[in-house]
Amino acid sequence: MKKNNALFxxxxxxxxxxxxxxxxxxxTSMPGSYGEPAAVTAPPNTGDTRATEAVRQKFTRLGLVLxxxxxxxxxxE
Amino acid sequence: MKKNxxxxxxxxxxxxxxxxxxxxxxxxxxxxxxxxxxxxxxMEMAMTVSDRGAITELRVLRHNETxxxxxxxxxxxxxFIGRTREDSFIVGKDIDAISGATITSTAITTAVxxxxxxxxxxxxxxxPWLPFSITLGLFLIAIxxxxxxxxxxxxAALTGGFVYFGILTHTMLSIIQVVQAGLGHIxxxxxxxxxxxxxxFTFISTxxxxxIYCGSLCPFASIQEVLFQLTPHKHPLKERVTPHVDRxxxxxxxxxxxxxxxxxxxxxNASAANIEPFVTLFTGYGSKLALILLTLMLIxxxxxxxxxxxxxxxxxxxTSLTAVFSINKIRPTKDCTACGIxxxxxxxxxxxxxxxxxxxxxxxxxxxxAKCLRACPQHALIFGRRCHEKK
Numbered sequence: 134m135k136k137n138n139a140l141f142x143x144x145x146x147x148x149x150x151x152x153x154x155x156x157x158x159x160x161t162s163m164p165g166s167y168g169e170p171a172a173v174t175a176p177p178n179t180g181d182t183r184a185t186e187a188v189r190q191k192f193t194r195l196g197l198v199l200x201x202x203x204x205x206x207x208x209x210e
Numbered sequence: 211m212k213k214n215x216x217x218x219x220x221x222x223x224x225x226x227x228x229x230x231x232x233x234x235x236x237x238x239x240x241x242x243x244x245x246x247x248x249x250x251x252x253m254e255m256a257m258t259v260s261d262r263g264a265i266t267e268l269r270v271l272r273h274n275e276t277x278x279x280x281x282x283x284x285x286x287x288x289x290f291i292g293r294t295r296e297d298s299f300i301v302g303k304d305i306d307a308i309s310g311a312t313i314t315s316t317a318i319t320t321a322v323x324x325x326x327x328x329x330x331x332x333x334x335x336x337x338p339w340l341p342f343s344i345t346l347g348l349f350l351i352a353i354x355x356x357x358x359x360x361x362x363x364x365x366a367a368l369t370g371g372f373v374y375f376g377i378l379t380h381t382m383l384s385i386i387q388v389v390q391a392g393l394g395h396i397x398x399x400x401x402x403x404x405x406x407x408x409x410x411f412t413f414i415s416t417x418x419x420x421x422i423y424c425g426s427l428c429p430f431a432s433i434q435e436v437l438f439q440l441t442p443h444k445h446p447l448k449e450r451v452t453p454h455v456d457r458x459x460x461x462x463x464x465x466x467x468x469x470x471x472x473x474x475x476x477x478x479n480a481s482a483a484n485i486e487p488f489v490t491l492f493t494g495y496g497s498k499l500a501l502i503l504l505t506l507m508l509i510x511x512x513x514x515x516x517x518x519x520x521x522x523x524x525x526x527x528x529t530s531l532t533a534v535f536s537i538n539k540i541r542p543t544k545d546c547t548a549c550g551i552x553x554x555x556x557x558x559x560x561x562x563x564x565x566x567x568x569x570x571x572x573x574x575x576x577x578x579x580a581k582c583l584r585a586c587p588q589h590a591l592i593f594g595r596r597c598h599e600k601k
Contacts, residue, residue: 141451144510145459145521151503152466152485152522156473158497159481194284195269 216534216574219464223531226468230392230475243481246321248275249313257325263294263401268322275314283308286315290322299323328495338403344374345407349415352426356419357593359580364425368432375408376429376492383408383423385467385524389474389483416532420539424519424529425577430488431519434511447513456559460520460575463527470524486525487518515557520575530574538594540571540582545590552582552591 197207244255254272259265268290270283286308293299299319301307307315348370355363375382381404390396391409399406408423415422424431441448450456466485473482487504490496496504510517519526548567553559560575561582569591571582583591 137447137449138451138455140447141514142455142459144506145462148503148506148510148522149462149466151499151506155485155497155499155503156470156482158499159484160473160477 212572213534216531220531220534223468223471223528226471226475227392230471231394242325244321244325246317248273248317249311253314253317253321255318255321257290257322259326264292265290265294265322265326267291270318275311286318293326295326297326299326324495328493338400340403341379342403342407345404345411348374348427349411349422352422353415353419355426356422356578356580359583361580361584364579367426368435371427372429372432375427376488379404380492381405381408382429382488382492383412383525383529384483384486384489385470385528386480386483386486386489388525388528389471389480392471392475393478393480395480412529413532416529417536418538420536420573420576420578421526421529421533422578424526425579428488428519429492430486431516431577433491433508434516434518437508437511438513438515440512445513450559453559463520463522463524463530466522467524467527486523516577519577520558533573533576536573539573540576540591540593542569543590543592545588547588547590549587551585551587555581555585557581 242257242259244257246253246255251273253270253275256267256269256271257265258267268287270287286306289305290299293304298304299322301312301316301319305315305319348367351363351370352367354360355367371382387405387409397405412423451459470483470485474480485500485503487500487507490500490504507518507522514520546568548563548569550563550567550569552569553561553563556576557579558575558577560572560577561569562572563569569582583593
């Protein structure tokens with residue numbers, strides 16, 4: 134019975150660790166869910182200027198603003 | 211003392227839900243998060259879906275795609291607005307790709323399709339009373355099976371639950387639903403009648419009878435019970451662990467219930483609640499870690515009766531706390547000879563015996579399978595509100 138106890142506890146422990154890892158994975162894969170603001174990192178100042186302008190206009194219509202000329206973020210943050 | 215422990219836990223859980231309701235009442239509702247594997251790497255997106263299951267907004271929040279290639283991203287994303295999970299979401303079929311950006315277009319479309327198929331509410335087509343009635347019917351079969359101590363009827367209910375909740379609707383009682391209720395995300399009855407039926411009937415039946423859902427309807431439970439029959443009864447790995455180890459390990463499920471619920475209420479979304487292996491099994495979607503957990507639980511079920519249910523299931527923990535307040539219980543009568551047969555046959559070790567050998571059924575662990583009621587040679591176990599009468 135002692136061997137079964139040890140095996141049982143080991144497997145229960147592995148299960149708990151797995152569940153914890155799944156929870157952490159779920160939480161960290163969601164932007165903005167753990168305090169960091171969602172942000173768009175693609176700067177529009179490269180490549181074809183017409184496409185760049187189109188992207189800039191699109192992001193602006195979505196309510197995003199360019200932060201310090203580096204990345205886009207939600208206007209209300 | 212044990213009952214007081216459960217009562218305290220139940221009270222704490224109610225307080226946690228109340229705090230969560232207050233905390234999240236001032237937060238804006240969160241859009242669903244998607245990750246698409248674009249040409250330049252992962253693309254983070256956000257999507258909102260109406261109560262009727264139609265996409266109302268789709269945004270790209272972060273990406274590493276070449277800007278010049280996705281100049282018409284706005285027009286591309288506009289194609290998704292108003293679509294529901296009934297749509298195919300296939301590039302070239304109902305979605306036009308961005309010219310020159312097929313990989314990006316396919317990545318976004320695939321991510322939206324996966325999200326819609328797993329989480330968006332179905333567009334109501336038929337009467338909501340049909341799934342509601344089917345669920346009620348299954349619960350009535352399960353309750354009848356218990357009251358008549360009919361094992362064959364119980365297996366009929368288990369099979370019905372497996373087919374209907376698991377295979378046909380992919381909707382079963384889950385901690386995700388509980389957390390969503392705590393966050394105030396309660397679907398309309400016409401959109402998700404099954405949500406209402408499961409929550410309502412499980413709560414009522416648990417208060418009246420006991421853990422009927424866990425014992426006779428849960429689709430994952432039925433799979434575990436079948437797997438347990440695959441190996442001989444006297445297999446060495448099936449030897450029960452010591453009662454002390456068993457009792458302490460069962461507390462893990464309460465810890466998981468509180469941890470998952472608290473995390474979700476603090477974060478304001480149900481992402482942390484997606485841990486249950488049966489969701490992975492019946493929806494077909496899950497991370498690699500989730501698949502590993504599912505495989506481990508199925509293997510454990512072969513050697514340990516309902517391992518997930520007894521030690522880890524957070525929604526099982528919730529029904530356990532509810533069952534403590536059940537108005538009816540399995541109790542011994544004065545005809546009990548303290549032979550201990552009921553305690554030995556109980557598949558979840560829910561029956562403890564006191565110093566005189568008289569059985570005491572723990573309603574939190576009893577799954578209302580009626581095995582003890584059938585096994586008692588003196589028919590000295592009854593189900594009802596009568597108290598044990600001393601000899």
